[in-house]
Amino acid sequence: MLEELLHKIAALPEKERAAVVAEATRATAHLKFIPTPGPQSEAYFSEADVLLFGGSPGGGKTALEIGLALNCHKRAIVARKEFVDLEGPLHTLDNILGVPRSASQGNRPKYRDENCTIDFIGLGEDLGGKQGNPHDLICIDEAAQIPEVQFRMLMGWLRTDKSGQRCRVVLGSNPPLNTTGDWLITYFTPWLDPQHHNPAQEGELRYFLPNEDGVGDRECQADEWATIEGVKVSPQSRTFISSKFTDNPYYDHEQYAKSLAGLPDTVRNS
16 A cells, blocks of 8 residues: 555655655656556556456556556557446546546547547447557456457557557456456456366466457467467467455545445445
8 A cells, every 4th residue: 555655665764765755756757647556556567468457446447547548558548338438537537637628528538648649439439430540558447338349349459550569458347247248257267267277366467369260269378379360379468456445545445435335235346
């Protein structure tokens, strides 16, 4: 927790404390977002090509998505199920930047600065106009609310023409409330299925290749590869990192727990 880290810094001798604070300030001065200690930092620095982050409301999922877009990527997309759902991600962007209405408004809000562009879209709209546009970061906020076919479509937009630019996908989600999000359980089976024959630890990277028939994929070793339509394909890594509202230092945990207690069980536990 950030509070614990600050207490540790405060306990250092004055000269050592001043040096640590000065070094941290220099190292982070160029960043618009700094992840909180704990699961959010683990997710921020994860090497996974596809990351599922979440588990309960209030764990900092949307902030992670926006923060990665601002700090680490050139062209990002943040998607929600419907256009009206974008209010949350746009509000998070404003909070991080400290600027109201920081994204351009309209049917497809957009944020742009000298380093990055973030497109905000609702997946209920016609996406034809964005097909073919490369994005090096794809974030789906509340991924359990969208069907797998839309996720697979967005995955086809993940690419970059910038040398050295990392590409990755971040799925921020609570557990599915209905069958729409059941595909997440299958896609992240080693982490989410307690009956899996070879369960994975949180944050552990596992590797996957498409099946030869083009339907689904299979778990493999990191050094395996496949040939798809004459092209050598390397495996894609995945992982899952859970978060909960008590990991978020910006919430009053006692007050938030009271708010959650009034929700139906299926919603509160998600």
